[in-house]
Amino acid sequence: MGNSIYLKALELDKNGQWDAAHELIQDLPDQTAAWIHAYLHRKEGDQWxxxxxxxxxxxxxxxxxxxxxxxxxxSKLQE
Structure with missing residues (x-):
């Protein structure tokens, strides 16, 4: 899988497609997905x-x- 799914989620978000980014990432069980998930909820205003x-x-x-x-x-995902 590499980082492509994570980069895609971030790119979707950047293009105003928060829901699509969240849908892509929400069921992945790893720490990288959780990190992006955290960012998405922070952006949504759901700090808790x-x-x-x-x-x-x-x-x-x-x-x-x-x-x-x-x-x-x-940037971290591209390293």
Missing amino acids: NAEYWYRRAGQPVFTGSLEDEWVHIY
């Missing part, structure tokens, strides 16, 4: 749910802008 997914991802709660977080995750 976002914090749950950050914990599942083993990632700290991001405190910068949503745009900065998107770039951070996308």
